[in-house]
Amino acid sequence: MDDVLPLRTLNRTLLERQFLTERTGRGAAEVVERLVALQGQEPNWPYLGLWARIADFRREELAALLADGRVVRSASLRSTQHLSGGADFGRWRPLLQPVLDRTSRARYFAPATDGLDLDELAATGRELLAGRTLSRQGLAVELATRYPGRDGRLLAAVVQLRVPVLHGPDSSAWGGWGTRPNTSLALAEQRPGELSAGAAVLRYLAAFGPAGVKDFQAWSGLTRTRTVFEELRPRLRAYRDERGTELFDLPDAVLADPDRPVPVRFLPAYDNLLLGHADRTRVLADPDRPRVMPGSARVLPTFLLDGSVAGTWAVDGAELRVTPFRPLPDAAAGEVAAEAGRLAAFLAPGQRVSFTGEPGTREPAAGGPAAGGPGLRPGR
Structure with missing residues (x-):
């Protein structure tokens, strides 16, 4: 019979694997790779996710990684913008492409794409980006010229879903909040070594395990992965949570002490911790x-x-x-x-x-002097 893991054990284990019980001394590149990707729809959020996890993190460290391509921004998990390691992106993108293709067929894009062959549209996008960099707005204008009467902005969004397109470092620079319409776009370099679904599950469990099939699917956007877990079963350790859901983990992975004290942590919008499982009750x-x-x-x-x-x-x-x-x-x-x-x-x-908060919430006697802030919004 599988061991039953209390909710508190799952909580502490997840926090440890996410570097949230104690800030790590590892570099930002290594932490991004361990976490697989950081949600980066808003440019500033990944900086705050790394600040919560890395001792003495400096914004300049991530900026340097983006500038030299060791970390890149593109559509990835769940068809949303993420930062990931440059080499990692090339391995993960082919595996995730069916998810991105499915999103490109969403009704949201229908006013611009009805009647179009989306493979042909993707080929046109590749042609327009071949050997050069375009702004998002520039790509939209050129696509609108190729497809008169259609919304070039929506067409450009579909191309970014169906074609591996990297956003320039300017798209992830610390500063203002919100999407940046003139973000530069370039085709991702083709790299060998596509990640298998089984290898993806192992990477996921290292950062989010123990976890179930539905957890992996919610995190990645992939579907019908039960067979992948079954193929891996001999190489995994099985547990149950208190609700009876089967969970899997790497065989040599250590479970955390459920009584371990943990510090207060402030997390950005869309943090991995909250989006890594279908069942989010562990946090x-x-x-x-x-x-x-x-x-x-x-x-x-x-x-x-x-x-x-x-x-x-x-x-x-x-x-x-x-x-x-x-x-x-x-x-x-x-x-x-x-x-x-x-x-x-x-x-x-x-x-x-x-x-601020509900009546009766005590306001601590803390806080520094006023200064101009970055205009942070709760997220989109």
Whole structure:
């Protein structure tokens, strides 16, 4: 009979594998590879994800990796923009291409693509990008010229889904928030060594295990992967969670001590921790899920207390506003305020911290002097 893993063991194990029980001394490139990819729809979020995980992380480190192509930005997991290692991208993209092709056929794009052969459109996009770099807007204009009467912006989006296109480092530079319409685009270099589905599962479990089939599918966007897990079963260790769901893990992977104390951590919107499983209760209680995922595909920035999501945060001008879901005990309030102060210093020197929330929520006596903030929004 499979061992049953308590929720707290799953929680602590996930935090350890995500470098959230103790900041690591590893470099940003190694951490990105371990996590497989960082959600990068908004340019600034990956910097904050690495700040939460790496001791003494500096924004310049990620900027340098993007500049020399060791980390790249493109459509990836779940058809959304992610940062991944340059070599990793070439291995993962072919495996994920069916997911991206499926997204390219979504009704959202239909006004521009109805009646078009999407393979032909992809070939046109390749032709336009061959040997040169175009801005996103420039690609849209040229596609609209090739396909009169159709929305070039939507056509360009479909090309980016169906063709491995890298966004230039400017798309991921720290600074303003929101998509950047003039992001530069270039064809990704063709590299040998496509990742197998089985190897992808092993990479996933190293960072997110123990986990089930539906967890992997929710994280990757891939479907019908039960057979992959079954083929790997002799090489994996099987468990059950308290609900009876079968979970898998690498045979030599270590489970964390469920009683291990963990620090307060502030996470960006769309963080891996919240999007790595179909069952998110190991870090996010079901009653709190609508507060973190309020609809329209949004996942708000959060903070962890004792390893679980305990509130959200946002920056509004000069204020970093922390919103606990329920009153914080004095000791916990002090820890949250201290980590919020460290986050504020990373965002902008002198950023002021304030607390909001439900009646009865204690506001810690903490926070620095006011200063201009980066205009952080909760996410899209």
